[in-house]
Amino acid sequence: MSEQNDPMAEIRASFFIECEELLEALQDGLQELDDGADDPETINVVFRAVHSIKGGAGAFGLEALVRFAHRYETVLDEVRAGRMTPDSDSMKLFFLAADHVSDLVRACRDEAPIPEATSDELLVRLDALLGDEVEEEEADAADFTPLGFSMSLDLPEIEPELNSFEIRFKPEQEIFATGNEPATLLRNLCGLGTATVRCNTSDLPDLEDLAPEAPYIEWIISLQTEAAEAEVRDIFEFVDGLCVLEITGTKSGDDGDVAPTESIETEVEVEQAIAAPTAIAPVSVPKKPQGTKPASDTEDSGADPESKKAAAPAAKSVVRVDLERIERLVNLVGELVINQAMLSQSLDEAGLSPHSDAMNGLEEFQRLTRDIQDSVMMIRAQPVKSLFQRMSRIVREASAAVEKEVRLVTEGEGTEVDKTVIERLADPLTHMIRNAVDHGLEISEKRLANGKSRAGTVTLMAAHRSGRVIIEVTDDGAGINRERVLEIAVSKGLVPPDVQLTDGEIDNLLFLPGFSTASQVSALSGRGVGMDVVKTSIQSLGGRISISSEAGKGTKFSISLPLTLAVLDGMVVNVAGETLVLPLNVVVETLSLGPDDVQMLRPGAYVVKVRGGFVPLYDLGVMLGYRAQRKTDAGAIVLLISLEDGSRAALIIDGIQDQRQVVIKGLDDSFYRAPGIAAATILGDGQIALILDPADIIAGLGNPRGADIMLSERKIANE
Amino acid sequence: MTEPLVLQQKLDLPAAAPLAEELKARLNGDVVIDAGQVTHIGALCLQVLLAAATSLKAADHSMSLTNVNDRLVEQLAQMGFSPETVAEGRV
Numbered sequence: 001m002s003e004q005n006d007p008m009a010e011i012r013a014s015f016f017i018e019c020e021e022l023l024e025a026l027q028d029g030l031q032e033l034d035d036g037a038d039d040p041e042t043i044n045v046v047f048r049a050v051h052s053i054k055g056g057a058g059a060f061g062l063e064a065l066v067r068f069a070h071r072y073e074t075v076l077d078e079v080r081a082g083r084m085t086p087d088s089d090s091m092k093l094f095f096l097a098a099d100h101v102s103d104l105v106r107a108c109r110d111e112a113p114i115p116e117a118t119s120d121e122l123l124v125r126l127d128a129l130l131g132d133e134v135e136e137e138e139a140d141a142a143d144f145t146p147l148g149f150s151m152s153l154d155l156p157e158i159e160p161e162l163n164s165f166e167i168r169f170k171p172e173q174e175i176f177a178t179g180n181e182p183a184t185l186l187r188n189l190c191g192l193g194t195a196t197v198r199c200n201t202s203d204l205p206d207l208e209d210l211a212p213e214a215p216y217i218e219w220i221i222s223l224q225t226e227a228a229e230a231e232v233r234d235i236f237e238f239v240d241g242l243c244v245l246e247i248t249g250t251k252s253g254d255d256g257d258v259a260p261t262e263s264i265e266t267e268v269e270v271e272q273a274i275a276a277p278t279a280i281a282p283v284s285v286p287k288k289p290q291g292t293k294p295a296s297d298t299e300d301s302g303a304d305p306e307s308k309k310a311a312a313p314a315a316k317s318v319v320r321v322d323l324e325r326i327e328r329l330v331n332l333v334g335e336l337v338i339n340q341a342m343l344s345q346s347l348d349e350a351g352l353s354p355h356s357d358a359m360n361g362l363e364e365f366q367r368l369t370r371d372i373q374d375s376v377m378m379i380r381a382q383p384v385k386s387l388f389q390r391m392s393r394i395v396r397e398a399s400a401a402v403e404k405e406v407r408l409v410t411e412g413e414g415t416e417v418d419k420t421v422i423e424r425l426a427d428p429l430t431h432m433i434r435n436a437v438d439h440g441l442e443i444s445e446k447r448l449a450n451g452k453s454r455a456g457t458v459t460l461m462a463a464h465r466s467g468r469v470i471i472e473v474t475d476d477g478a479g480i481n482r483e484r485v486l487e488i489a490v491s492k493g494l495v496p497p498d499v500q501l502t503d504g505e506i507d508n509l510l511f512l513p514g515f516s517t518a519s520q521v522s523a524l525s526g527r528g529v530g531m532d533v534v535k536t537s538i539q540s541l542g543g544r545i546s547i548s549s550e551a552g553k554g555t556k557f558s559i560s561l562p563l564t565l566a567v568l569d570g571m572v573v574n575v576a577g578e579t580l581v582l583p584l585n586v587v588v589e590t591l592s593l594g595p596d597d598v599q600m601l602r603p604g605a606y607v608v609k610v611r612g613g614f615v616p617l618y619d620l621g622v623m624l625g626y627r628a629q630r631k632t633d634a635g636a637i638v639l640l641i642s643l644e645d646g647s648r649a650a651l652i653i654d655g656i657q658d659q660r661q662v663v664i665k666g667l668d669d670s671f672y673r674a675p676g677i678a679a680a681t682i683l684g685d686g687q688i689a690l691i692l693d694p695a696d697i698i699a700g701l702g703n704p705r706g707a708d709i710m711l712s713e714r715k716i717a718n719e
Numbered sequence: 720m721t722e723p724l725v726l727q728q729k730l731d732l733p734a735a736a737p738l739a740e741e742l743k744a745r746l747n748g749d750v751v752i753d754a755g756q757v758t759h760i761g762a763l764c765l766q767v768l769l770a771a772a773t774s775l776k777a778a779d780h781s782m783s784l785t786n787v788n789d790r791l792v793e794q795l796a797q798m799g800f801s802p803e804t805v806a807e808g809r810v
Contacts, residue, residue: 182761183759187797197797206774206777207767207773207774208743208774212736212767213732219799
């Protein structure tokens with residue numbers, strides 16, 4: 001991420017990390033505003049987020065970002081000052097602008113080309129919102145006036161202890177280039193207490209020799225304030241290094257008469273000069289010192305309680321750690337698990353009694369390993385919120401592109417998922433959301449005609465369910481047009497023309513490679529990426545995707561993911577001389593087949609009788625292509641598996657070896673992704689075993705024609 | 720008497736260079752500046768005004784600010800000036 005030994009690069013990197021957090025806060029705030037929140041703090045949060053991004057960007061000379069953020073902030077300030085009430089159009093624009101800020105941040109971070117054209121277009125629209133309304137500066141000045149220039153006349157009897165500071169501030173050229181304005185800084189400074197501002201113009205040349213964009217003047221400010229020096233310095237935080245700044249201070253109870261410096265040519269008592277405004281705004285007690293965040297401090301319009309409220313959630317102390325370090329830790333823990341398995345195996349082979357100290361110790365060792373693993377996984381876990389926020393942008397863009405009104409509802413944003421999973425979910429989810437908006441939802445007229453609300457709803461839900469993470473994308477559209485899907489599949493030669501498929505099977509045709517058709521291509525979908533790619537990416541995460549649809553009601557895509565990508569509780573089994581691992585959570589029970597247990601439905605299709613019910617029976621060895629169908633399965637060992645969707649299957653295996661934790665090792669992309677295989681692992685004896693994906697097996701084999709579909713998948717994948 | 724120079728609403732960084740040009744063109748006579756529209760003045764435009772006032776004064780011409788609103792007075796004050804001291808280029 002950051003270059004080593006380059007402190008600037010590190011600071012820069014951490015700025016961009018902060019930006020991500022600020023952007024998140026910005027999105028949240030806008031969403032709250034959009035949902036009708038009208039408390040001043042919400043708009044303050046939004047404003048501060050943009051302001052802090054601007055400030056940081058200024059420090060790194062990211063001009064494009066500063067320029068855009070500055071004018072965006074100006075408009076937000078109008079809202080903050082209550083002079084503008086955002087309607088739905090301006091909210092849309094605010095969202096667009098927020099998206100654009102995030103684009104700019106990323107472009108700056110990756111040193112990619114800046115999308116100037118979009119900046120300009122949005123700025124024009126933002127400026128249009130302002131119209132003839134008063135400018136930002138006035139707003140802030142009005143906010144600060146009563147605080148800044150209050151005199152000691154109306155103070156309560158007990159005068160708080162005042163600090164006196166003498167501040168010398170000489171801007172340098174870069175200060176303007178980074179979007180900062182000395183006038184604003186001076187105004188904020190005045191806001192801290194009672195200030196006497198003097199300006200030294202001795203370096204100012206004649207107009208003929210003046211470079212209009214170069215600073216020539218400096219200021220000396222005598223400030224009496226309750227604020228501590230740190231707060232005074234905070235005002236100049238964003239211009240650190242862009243100006244000469246000297247702050248000398250003494251604590252004094254009196255008014256702190258500071259002898260004027262000789263070089264000073266111009267001197268005006270602020271109190272006198274602005275007598276009129278102070279008279280309008282009732283003089284109040286000087287601003288209390290407060291420990292708010294620097295970014296908010298400079299712009300806070302006296303909303304002290306609110307700013308404290310906002311700061312509260314941030315109080316959680318956190319450490320930023322390079323992801324690589326965590327990866328290393330995860331890998332080490334993985335090795336530890338393997339090592340522990342090896343140790344366990346060799347102790348076993350040594351013939352130690354299960355009650356021996358060594359074996360007891362090993363048990364404890366296993367427990368600790370597991371705890372360590374869980375803790376490490378927790379470090380990597382992150383709420384899906386950031387991912388969902390990205391999706392809300394996708395919805396906005398997608399709905400604008402196809403001119404549909406779409407509302408995104410998110411649920412379970414706090415659900416924590418492995419960071420790697422979150423990152424790798426972004427693309428498939430984007431595609432699914434676009435699909436939902438483009439294909440799932442009907443146009444408004446059609447919706448109204450069908451008695452639905454004008455705006456379609458896309459729901460994005462995350463939850464933990466039986467040790468897995470479930471993510472659902474639901475739309476309330478027209479549902480899948482199965483006739484059309486089947487037609488396309490037949491025309492593409494994906495299924496035989498005379499095939500009879502159930503609704504569920506037709507829905508699953510969407511996941512076939514090559515299903516995406518030219519007639520589907522629109523501005524959004526049909527970018528050469530089909531649902532098969534979504535399915536593949538989900539599967540590469542050890543997950544599954546399923547689809548359910550009801551005509552006229554909508555479609556639901558459901559993704560089920562393992563909580564972690566690193567470790568799995570597995571059942572180690574033998575099949576046709578191969579060692580395989582099945583996730584333990586799907587195994588319901590094991591049986592030994594009796595001669596009468598198996599019944600034939602039709603040649604090649606068998607069911608097994610289990611507790612009065614029938615469960616389809618498959619020979620895992622045959623399904624995976626290890627061996628041919630045997631004449632009789634009597635006496636074979638069967639694993640009864642059940643999935644969260646309720647489907648069950650009985651798998652014939654040759655023997656059960658063990659039940660243990662295995663470390664998941666992903667299969668390299670260069671391997672062909674065999675259906676039914678999720679990943680691989682290294683066993684205690686150093687042998688490599690494949691980890692099965694039972695849901696994939698059931699999905700592919702769970703119906704008589706599933707095998708055909710699997711075969712076409714195989715065929716296409718091989719091509 | 721020449722037309723007063725009407726200042727823009729926003730006297731920020733981009734406004735500094737054009738303002739300097741306009742003032743340079745008027746250095747050969749008294750300058751009346753109409754500040755009625757100004758809602759914001761930044762340090763750079765202040766500098767331009769101060770330099771112009773000094774140059775005008777050196778050439779025995781005068782500069783005056785008219786229609787100064789409260790907002791401008793306040794902003795100038797925060798930078799250590801009054802409309803009068805600006806018009807005089809300090810002193």
